[in-house]
Amino acid sequence: MVITKRGLVLGATALASMAAVVTGAGIHLSQGQAFFKESPKELVDEVWQLIDREYVDGSFNETDWIEVRSEYLGRSYESQEDAYEAIREMLEQLEDPYTRFMDPQEFRNMQIDTSGELTGVGIQISQDEETEEIVVVAPIEQTPAFEAGVRPGDVITAIDGQSTEGMDLNQAVSLIRGPVNSQVTLTLRREDESIDFELTRAQIEIHPVRYSVKDGPEGTVGYIRLNQFSANAADEMREAIQALEERDVTGYVLDLRSNPGGLLYASIDIAEMWLESGTIVSTVDREGITDEEVAHNRALTDKPLVILVDGGSASASEILSGALQDNHRASLVGTKTFGKGLVQSVRGLADGSGVAVTIAKYLTPSGRDINKLGIEPDVVLELSDEQRDVLGEDLEKIGTAEDPQYVEALDVLGDVIRSGRQSISSAPEN
Incomplete structure (x- = not known):
């Protein structure tokens, strides 16, 4: 199966209501693969081979991966369940919670489209x-x-x-x-x-994007809240920006708080809507090969932008916010992000089960590896427990005067807008 960028998963986690999109629209058995269903040992070896070819860490977490194969293929398996248990045990040696095996039911759950x-x-x-x-x-x-x-x-x-x-x-x-x-x-x-x-x-x-026009310190402001980077996130973001541009807003607040991530291509597509040029993200595999994604002059607006982030902003959220921060396109307000800088591909196996494999790490445009570290906002503002409770009890207060981080974002946005106006007025005439 060919893995493309559009199938790479950046979700920091598993969803308890759903799971990440897999590579490809569906998994089907060919006649040449059908024999695997009758051979649990072949399934074990199939997973071992996949890890051997693609896992991001060539040392396999300092594990003798060849010896692991000998050990597990030397066992007898009476059923698929025996094989599943062995595969999970084998993958645990990598000590990577994002590289995981899914039985057929779990894998079917993973194939639920995020839209x-x-x-x-x-x-x-x-x-x-x-x-x-x-x-x-x-x-x-x-x-x-x-x-x-x-x-x-x-x-x-x-x-x-x-x-x-x-x-x-x-x-x-x-x-x-x-x-x-x-x-x-x-x-x-x-x-x-x-x-x-x-x-x-x-x-x-789930509709990942919602937006509105709000009053700001220097005129109207476009407020966009992005909940996750799902298959339809880019389309909905494009519609939101275009609608707000028609309203002639003076700037934007993009709210990525509690956005747990999603698809790599969605974060890249959305970054291009805000960024005219420059690097968006680099992915590095175990061979040290770097695949760099850059903006291609497709920005929908150049108006000032402030991004809200917190500890629930993960993976794809960190790619977007890191790209715009490093390129000086946006200021970040809130608290440090989650810190998940790894990329997984999800593969279907021959018996209908599947495996998610960490295949690369990603770096922000300035070369930051944010895995386990997160991204520090430009302006740090913590919410108190009482403030969190107020916002949690009434969703309509998020992105209003009763949301202290949003209020701070408006102040920062106002400063950026005023600074831009001063720069224009002080520019020499030709």
Whole structure:
């Protein structure tokens, strides 16, 4: 199967209401592949070969990968389930929570297109590489989890009373997912407090972009909130910018707070809408080969831009905000981003299962490797717990005078607009 940029996944996590888009529209068995379904050992070797060819770390986390193959192919497998268990065990040696195996049901979940209707509670979760805890990266707006008050950084300690200790990401997602209108109880640790959230699973339709015209310090402002980099994010962003340009706004506030990421091509396409020229992102594979993406004079506006970010802004959000910050196209306001600088491809295997493989890391235009480090905003402003509660309880207050980070973004935008006007007025006449 050929992997293209448009199939690369930048989501920091697994979605408990859905999963990332895979490479290609579907996976089908050819006649030449059909024999794999009858041979669990061949499936184990198929995964080993894929990791051997493509994994980003050529040392395989200081593991003797050849010896690993000998060990696992030397075993006897009586069923596909035996093979699945062995594959998961094999991949654990890489100590990479983003490289993971999915059985056929989990892989079918992964094939749900991000632009469609989803079933779940609406949270995106990650597994901490050091503690192995299941952590909420971001709840998706207008979903049961968001409306109940689940926050980025909450640690899921139990699902319906079952402890998550020792549980992998796929297990957690499977337990959280379920039929519409069924109940699931998440026990979350928030600082030193343990909180039970009883959530009702729902059918969720996601439109990643919403926008409006607001009053600003120097005239009207275009406010755009991008929730995730899904398959339709670029189209909706283009429509938003074009509509706001027709309203002749003086500048923009782009809100990427709690945006957990998504597709690589979506972040690149959206960056080009704001950036006329310059590097957007570089991806580096294990051979050290760099693939650089640059802007191609397709910007839809050159008006001043401020971007809102926080600890839930991950992966594709960090590519976009890093590109615009490094190219001095935008100022960032808020708190440090999540810090996920790795790229995965998702491959279908011959028996209908699948595997996500970390194949590259990415760098911002200035060469920053932000993995585990995040991006520091130009203006740091933390929200208090009380302020978070106010915004979480009433979504309509996000991007208003009751949203302190948004208010700060407006102040910064006003300064940029005034500075630009002064530069024009002081320019010498020819």
